Amino acid sequence: xxxxFGMNGWWKRLAAGSAVAAxxxxxxxxxxxxxxxxNGAASGTDAxxxxxxxxxxxxxxxxxxSLDVVYRVGNRYLPEAMDKLNYFLRDHRTNDVxxxxxxxxxxLHSVMxxxxxxxxxxxxxxxxxxxxxNNYLRTRGAVTGVAKNSQHxxxxxxxxxxxxxxxxxxxxxxLSLRGGGVGYYPISQFVHVxxxxxxxxxxxxxxx
Ligand SMILES: [Zn+2]
Numbered sequence: 001x002x003x004x005f006g007m008n009g010w011w012k013r014l015a016a017g018s019a020v021a022a023x024x025x026x027x028x029x030x031x032x033x034x035x036x037x038x039n040g041a042a043s044g045t046d047a048x049x050x051x052x053x054x055x056x057x058x059x060x061x062x063x064x065x066s067l068d069v070v071y072r073v074g075n076r077y078l079p080e081a082m083d084k085l086n087y088f089l090r091d092h093r094t095n096d097v098x099x100x101x102x103x104x105x106x107x108l109h110s111v112m113x114x115x116x117x118x119x120x121x122x123x124x125x126x127x128x129x130x131x132x133x134n135n136y137l138r139t140r141g142a143v144t145g146v147a148k149n150s151q152h153x154x155x156x157x158x159x160x161x162x163x164x165x166x167x168x169x170x171x172x173x174x175l176s177l178r179g180g181g182v183g184y185y186p187i188s189q190f191v192h193v194x195x196x197x198x199x200x201x202x203x204x205x206x207x208x
Contacts, residue, residue, distance in 0.1 A: 050074065054109050056085075060124045061161075062092040072109075077102045089127030089158065093136070098128040098155035103195040107179040108158065111193065114173045115165060125159035125190045128152060145203035151181060157194030159185075167191060175200060 051074020058067045067088045071081035085105065090097045112120055129137070129152035138146040151157035162170055170191045171184040183192030184202040 051076065054106070055119070056105060056108060056112075057119065057121045058088060058124055059121050060088060060092070060127075062126075063088075066121075071105050072102070077105075086128075086155075089124070089155075091128050091130045091133050092126075093133045094130050096128070096130045100128070100155045101195050103179070104156055104158060104193075107174075107177065107193055107195055108160070110177050110179065111160075111170070111173055112162070114177065115162065115170070117162065117165075120162060120164075123161040123163060125161060125188075126152060127158050128155045143205055145183075145185065145205060151194035151196045154196070156196055157181070157192060159183075159190045159192045161190045 053070050054072035055068070055070050058069075059065075060067075065088060067084060069081045069084055071078055071085060082100070082102065086097050086100055089100060108122060112118055112122065129150060131153055134146060134148075134150050134153050138144055138148060138150075152159075160170070161167070167184070167186055167189045171182060174182045174191055174193050178198050180193065180195040180198060182200045184200070185192065185206075186202070187204065187206045
């Protein structure tokens with residue numbers, strides 16, 4: 001069932017991703033992505049053929065979409081995969097798309113490898129947030145656990161859950177990688193992982 005759903009989603013995303021790509025003015029907003037794309041064109045397919053393939057299997061809990069994607073081969077991030085991931089991780093309240101820091105994808109990949117689930121599915125609770133969405137979440141209660149200058153607004157943070165893995169275990173694995181910030185939300189049962197400065201916090205209330 002999951003495969004059938006995945007294929008349906010893939011076709012839809014392909015169409016949607018093309019529209020998004022057309023709206024973006026090339027890759028000028030993301031110098032790294034542009035350079036990598038240029039290098040890939042220059043070096044041909046040899047580097048691609050010899051490199052390790054990095055895969056992510058994602059399911060978004062708000063949009064209901066799934067994405068199975070090879071996003072990196074060797075040291076090259078694949079531009080089409082970046083487009084798909086950026087669209088998948090769009091602000092689910094406003095549909096705005098941003099450019100994720102590819103290091104965030106590597107961090108998720110490392111988390112799954114360290115959990116011993118390299119082909120496991122990551123449930124995404126929240127990806128990119130526009131300032132509007134972040135402010136909405138931050139101000140909807142007295143204490144919400146949402147930072148004013150959240151890394152979600154920089155497209156450098158994702159809130160995740162891994163089915164079958166205790167939230168605390170996921171938190172500990174993320175902390176061990178020292179790849180950025182790790183927020184522990186035991187009541188809401190998710191972990192915030194970002195590629196900002198290395199730091200950690202626990203939010204004892206519910207919220208994201
Ligand atoms: Zn977060």
